[in-house]
Amino acid sequence: MGKVIFQSSGLHTSLQDLGRYGFRKYGIPISGAMDQESSKLANLLVKNPADKAVMEVTQIGPELTFDEPTLIAITGADLSPHLNGSPITNNKAIPIRSGDILTFGAPKRGLRTYMSIKGGFLYETVMNSQSMFVPVTPKAKFTKGNQLGYQANYQSIENFATIRTEENHFENPSLAVFPGPEFHWLDQTTQSTLLNSEFTIGTNNRMGYQLSNTEMPTNDFQMLTSPVIPGTIQLTPSGKLMALMRDAQVTGGYPRILQLTEKSINRLAQKGSGQVVNFNLIDI
Amino acid sequence: MIGFQSIRQLNENTLVLEWPENIGPDILSEILHFEQAIIKSHGDLINETYHSYHALAIQFHRDQTTFENLKKRISHLNLDFGTNLTPATWELPVCYDGKFGTDLEEMSKRIGLAKEEIIKIHSESTYTLYFYGFLPGFMYLGGLDKRLYLNRKSTPDRSVKSGSVAIGGTQTGIYPMDSPGGWHVIGKCPVSIFNTTKSPPCKMEPGDKILFRPISIKELEQINNQIEQGFYELNPNKNG
Structure with a gap:
């Protein structure tokens, strides 16, 4: 068995697969990789099944050492990854030797990077998933000194081709949305503001992204607590929007005015505070 | 229908x-x-x-x-x-002592009922578990007596302790873990509602009936001891 040792933790580094299903009836969020297009690609590059847990690195990367040979791939945001001090590229399988040191530098584009490892990480599975989420798992993220096991079963892979990702994924501010169940509660002017303006990203984390535009009016809509899912955009009384992400609670009491497509959730997950987005309404 | x-x-x-x-x-x-x-x-x-x-x-x-x-x-x-829905009835112990029911005093003033009255009304009602939401294992319960309705605090508490039994608006519930929250805390339930090592992680299912049984601090400590030693088991009342 090999292990990855965290010499430093980075801003928020956790293990995430494609989510924990079947437990929302007990109030347990789905969790899972924020940008699942990138996490699936990371697994594909090392020939893992798409649902293997990968390491999700946010904005500031950790410093990692490996004690056994293996194969990794890094996808998603470009956080200037370096292996033993030399730059390496995203979207390519990279052989690792014992003692190798992986570091990250300046964020060049995107917010979240994914690292897959051949055969997957050895970490406890709780309720059918390895996704870290407190209180389902004891920890929400890794800290300095943590060790994470992996199968040291490296076999040579012939195809080391780089896979190009869609540029749009990182640069495009447009998010495709479906109308939400309460979209029609909004008057014409508000609908028009919503669909024709830029919204600025405020506070954001794995639970949700706050999006604001000062033109949006306050409101006093009342509704019964109802099911919400990742990608549901709620309208809060102040007029700010809350786009729910992977760790969001399963029910909510604010009007669900828009719903991000699966692709748009992945796209939003690569953006951070101060960046702007706009909505492109599509038929469901 | x-x-x-x-x-x-x-x-x-x-x-x-x-x-x-x-x-x-x-x-x-x-x-x-x-x-x-x-x-x-x-x-x-x-x-x-x-x-x-x-x-x-x-x-x-x-x-x-x-x-x-x-x-x-x-x-x-x-x-x-x-067709065959058979709701179970669960009796949850709650210690309403002021040590845990930190908002009882304030609530008593605001709704004009003595603390003993609040406890009596709260523990004599039968509640229905509608669903879990807000937090893992947080039960949305129906059946709170109208006399106990009280709007949430205008400024939520930064940390409500796990096991706190509380009232918010027209609802009552138990915080399954430490969490920020704006409900008025009236007691403590020593039994964990949400347990990651159990399958399923929550014993009570939507549709089940929930009763709160008042216990003293001494009984609370006994139950805590039993839980620590692994003897305590929460089971539904017979008759269902």
Whole structure:
């Protein structure tokens, strides 16, 4: 068995697969990789099944050492990854030797990077998933000194081709949305503001992204607590929007005015505070 | 039968059935009945179901079916499949001592009832578990006596302790873990509602009845000891 040792933790580094299903009836969020297009690609590059847990690195990367040979791939945001001090590229399988040191530098584009490892990480599975989420798992993220096991079963892979990702994924501010169940509660002017303006990203984390535009009016809509899912955009009384992400609670009491497509959730997950987005309404 | 009023698609793989926007045992029992019937008839097409007071969410397998197809199947659903619902009754111990019921005093002033009255009313009602939400293992309970209704605190507390029994607006519940919260804390339940090492992680199911049994600090300590030593087991009352 090999292990990855965290010499430093980075801003928020956790293990995430494609989510924990079947437990929302007990109030347990789905969790899972924020940008699942990138996490699936990371697994594909090392020939893992798409649902293997990968390491999700946010904005500031950790410093990692490996004690056994293996194969990794890094996808998603470009956080200037370096292996033993030399730059390496995203979207390519990279052989690792014992003692190798992986570091990250300046964020060049995107917010979240994914690292897959051949055969997957050895970490406890709780309720059918390895996704870290407190209180389902004891920890929400890794800290300095943590060790994470992996199968040291490296076999040579012939195809080391780089896979190009869609540029749009990182640069495009447009998010495709479906109308939400309460979209029609909004008057014409508000609908028009919503669909024709830029919204600025405020506070954001794995639970949700706050999006604001000062033109949006306050409101006093009342509704019964109802099911919400990742990608549901709620309208809060102040007029700010809350786009729910992977760790969001399963029910909510604010009007669900828009719903991000699966692709748009992945796209939003690569953006951070101060960046702007706009909505492109599509038929469901 | 009331019947659902709308069936709509929420995203690529989730549909929602909505009943009239009310909180009540009739809608709850219909939702549970529907949920069971759908799982029994079309379980192979469905990944997960869960519900709130008046809405049932169904996440389907996109590679097995479509919204239109599932919608058609749901409108022809054989409801005989969902007949044997047997709600259990659970008695949860609650210590209402001022040591834990830190907002009892304030609540007593605001609603004009003596603390003993609040405790009596709260522990003599029968509650229905509608669903879990907000936090893992947080029960949305119906059945709070109107005399105990009290708006949430205008400024939420930064940390409400795990096990706190509290009242917020027209609802009562137990915080399953330390969490920020704006409800008025009136007691403590020593029994964990949410347990990650158990399958399922929560024993109480939607539709079940919940009773609160007042206990002294001494009994609370005894139960805590039993829990620590692994002797304590929460079981539903017989008769169901």
